[in-house]
Amino acid sequence: MNHFKMSLLDAHTHQLRKGAIVDVAPATELHDGFLYSKGIHPWRVTDDADMDLLRRACMDPRVVAIGECGLDNVCDSPMELQERLFRQQISLSEELKKPLIIHCVRAHDRLLAIRREMDPQQAWIFHGFRLKPTIARRIIESGMYVSLGSKFNDESAMIIPEERLLIETDDDPGTDIEEVATRVGKARGTDRMGIETICSENLTRILTQTLT
Secondary structure, three states, rough: OHHHHHHHHHHOOOOOOEEEEEOOOOOOOOOOOOEEEEOHHHHHHHHOHHHHHHHHHOOOOOOEEEEEEEEOOOOOOOOOHHHHHHHHHHHHHHHHHOOEEEEEEEEEEHHHHHHHHHHOOOOOEEOOOOOOOHHHHHHHHOEEEEOOOOOOOHHHHOOOOOHEEEEEOOOOOOOOHHHHHHHHHHHHOOHHHHHHHHHHHHHHHHHHHHHH
C-alpha cells in the first residue's frame, strides 16, 4: 500500500487508473492494484436499493471511500428517496470509517443542513465543484474538502484553502490529472507541481486510516 501513499492524486475518476480513487457500482468486481469508491448515486436510487450489498462491498480494503452519493435536484429521482439513501450512506461512511464522496446539484442548502444534523466525523469530498465563490465559502466553512475537475470557477479555485483542495478527472476520459493540475495552478497563480504536491498530500492524509 505504500506505493499508493506516494502516488495517489486523482480524488475521483470513472476510468480504471492507478493513483486515483476509481468510482464503480456496488456489484462491480475489483482488480488488485487499484483503489475504489462504491456508492449509490442519486441518479440511481431505488426503493429496493441493496444497502446490505453496498455495505459488504465497501468492507473490501480496496474500497477506500463511500460514494459518489448525495442529492440532485435536477434528476428525476424523488428527493425523499435520494435523501433517505444519502443518510444511509453517511451512516455507512461513519461505521466503516471511510470518507464520503459527494455529488450535489442545486441542493446545497439541504446538503449542508443534513451535514449539520448528522455531524459526521469522516471527511466529505465535494467532487467536481464548478460553482461560485459564495457557495464555495459555505462548503469550505462546513468542513468539506473541495475537488476540482476539468471545469471549475476560477474565482472559487482561488479561495479554497490549500489544506482543503483536491483535484480529479471524473468521467472525462480525455483529461488527465496533470492537465487539471495545470489549470488549477494557473487559476491560483502557482505551477502544476505545486498543485500536485498539495493535492496528493491532502488525499493521502484523508485516506491514511484506510490505506494502513
